[in-house]
Amino acid sequence: MRLGAGPPVRRADAAAQDDVRRANLSAVLRLLHFHGPATRSDLVASTGFNRSTVGSLTSELVKLGLVRERPGVVSGKGRPSNVVEPVSTSVHVLAFDVTPSSVGAARVGLGGYMLQVRRRLHSTSPHDVPAVVDLIATLAREMQAKSVPGSVCLGLVVSVPGSVRQPDGMVRRSPPLGWHEVPFAEMLGEAVGHEYPVAVGNDGDLGVVAEYLRGAARGKQDVLYVRGEVGVGGGVVVDGELLKGAGGYAGEVGHIVVKPGGRVCSCGARGCWEAEVGDAAIIRAVGRDPRESDIEDVLNDVAVGNRRSIAGVRKTGEWVGLGLASLVNLFNPHVVVLGGSLGALYPTMEPTLAASYSRALGPIREQALLVRSDLGSDAQLVGAAEVAFADVLEDPAGTLGGRSDQEPELLSGT
Numbered sequence: 001m002r003l004g005a006g007p008p009v010r011r012a013d014a015a016a017q018d019d020v021r022r023a024n025l026s027a028v029l030r031l032l033h034f035h036g037p038a039t040r041s042d043l044v045a046s047t048g049f050n051r052s053t054v055g056s057l058t059s060e061l062v063k064l065g066l067v068r069e070r071p072g073v074v075s076g077k078g079r080p081s082n083v084v085e086p087v088s089t090s091v092h093v094l095a096f097d098v099t100p101s102s103v104g105a106a107r108v109g110l111g112g113y114m115l116q117v118r119r120r121l122h123s124t125s126p127h128d129v130p131a132v133v134d135l136i137a138t139l140a141r142e143m144q145a146k147s148v149p150g151s152v153c154l155g156l157v158v159s160v161p162g163s164v165r166q167p168d169g170m171v172r173r174s175p176p177l178g179w180h181e182v183p184f185a186e187m188l189g190e191a192v193g194h195e196y197p198v199a200v201g202n203d204g205d206l207g208v209v210a211e212y213l214r215g216a217a218r219g220k221q222d223v224l225y226v227r228g229e230v231g232v233g234g235g236v237v238v239d240g241e242l243l244k245g246a247g248g249y250a251g252e253v254g255h256i257v258v259k260p261g262g263r264v265c266s267c268g269a270r271g272c273w274e275a276e277v278g279d280a281a282i283i284r285a286v287g288r289d290p291r292e293s294d295i296e297d298v299l300n301d302v303a304v305g306n307r308r309s310i311a312g313v314r315k316t317g318e319w320v321g322l323g324l325a326s327l328v329n330l331f332n333p334h335v336v337v338l339g340g341s342l343g344a345l346y347p348t349m350e351p352t353l354a355a356s357y358s359r360a361l362g363p364i365r366e367q368a369l370l371v372r373s374d375l376g377s378d379a380q381l382v383g384a385a386e387v388a389f390a391d392v393l394e395d396p397a398g399t400l401g402g403r404s405d406q407e408p409e410l411l412s413g414t
């Protein structure tokens with residue numbers, strides 16, 4: 001999957017005219033999708049295409065129903081340039097985020113507009129896979145019923161906190177959900193009657209895609225994202241491409257060992273980073289019992305200035321900094337984005353986190369900026385939506401002209 005707006009491709013080869021046209025159409029649509037409405041003059045300036053090329057590409061996108069034009073505002077001399085904007089009701093996608101407590105859902109229109117967002121608690125236990133599939137299918141039907149007649153659903157993508165095999169969306173293992181070898185994409189496809197393509201992605205991967213395209217890491221080419229939750233997930237963008245690994249499992253940062261002989265982790269090993277900085281570890285560090293309290297209790301304690309809680313969170317911050325230092329040594333990112341509970345607690349952890357991070361890293365720390373997630377708990381929904389939009393952004397006319405049953409290509413590079 002090509003991420004972001006990127007530079008337009010221009011080739012001189014006459015035989016590749018179709019490719020050039022497709023790439024140019026893609027460049028204009030990407031700009032509008034990621035950056036919002038623009039005048040024709042803006043598009044000329046951003047793409048480097050001449051005025052008549054922009055005019056003809058715009059007309060083709062208008063014909064496809066993906067964008068519309070309205071007269072621009074007169075300012076200064078001359079004719080105002082038309083404003084081109086994405087039509088959020090032309091095509092849409094369905095995005096889902098499964099966590100141990102709930103399922104988040106969004107219907108997202110072209111341009112990244114969240115047309116509908118909802119979150120429902122699991123009706124039984126998250127371990128009950130058929131119940132989760134039913135819940136997602138029900139939410140999908142409800143959201144489809146609200147969509148504007150004629151709007152094309154390009155696909156449904158679900159974020160899961162676990163190792164997800166690509167391209168078939170088999171969840172190999174998700175300790176937070178208690179899943180093992182679940183053919184989740186297949187089950188979902190059946191549940192929605194194969195009406196549109198279905199894909200499943202890892203929460204860390206979708207989080208980094210979201211922060212890279214629309215969040216705290218916008219404009220940076222090398223990004224590390226870490227989401228603290230019941231488990232600790234991560235995702236990595238290297239030089240503008242999502243790092244996938246041989247089987248799609250790259251970025252499982254929660255299970256790097258930071259404390260040999262430490263606590264037993266949900267994966268069965270000892271001393272994993274997750275066992276030291278996951279929600280349960282934080283809850284324990286503030287003197288609460290993870291069976292009786294959740295991370296919201298910790299956030300509330302910290303918000304009212306409870307000293308014991310602040311000290312416990314800061315103690316955890318040392319382990320967060322240590323793990324981040326190892327990851328920054330591996331990937332040398334421009335920016336590290338902290339999401340989930342780690343993002344929420346970052347301001348409290350900052351002094352101890354920064355100290356252990358700096359100690360472990362030395363001079364290269366200056367290159368990797370630590371920031372909180374911009375998108376917060378929406379990151380996985382935003383990332384899932386962008387995966388579902390990838391095909392139409394890559395080839396607008398081909399995708400809408402000859403829609404096929406192909407699954408969205410979650411983790412492929414181009």
Ligand SMILES: [Zn+2]
Binds near residue numbers: 268269273274
């Ligand atoms: Zn582990």
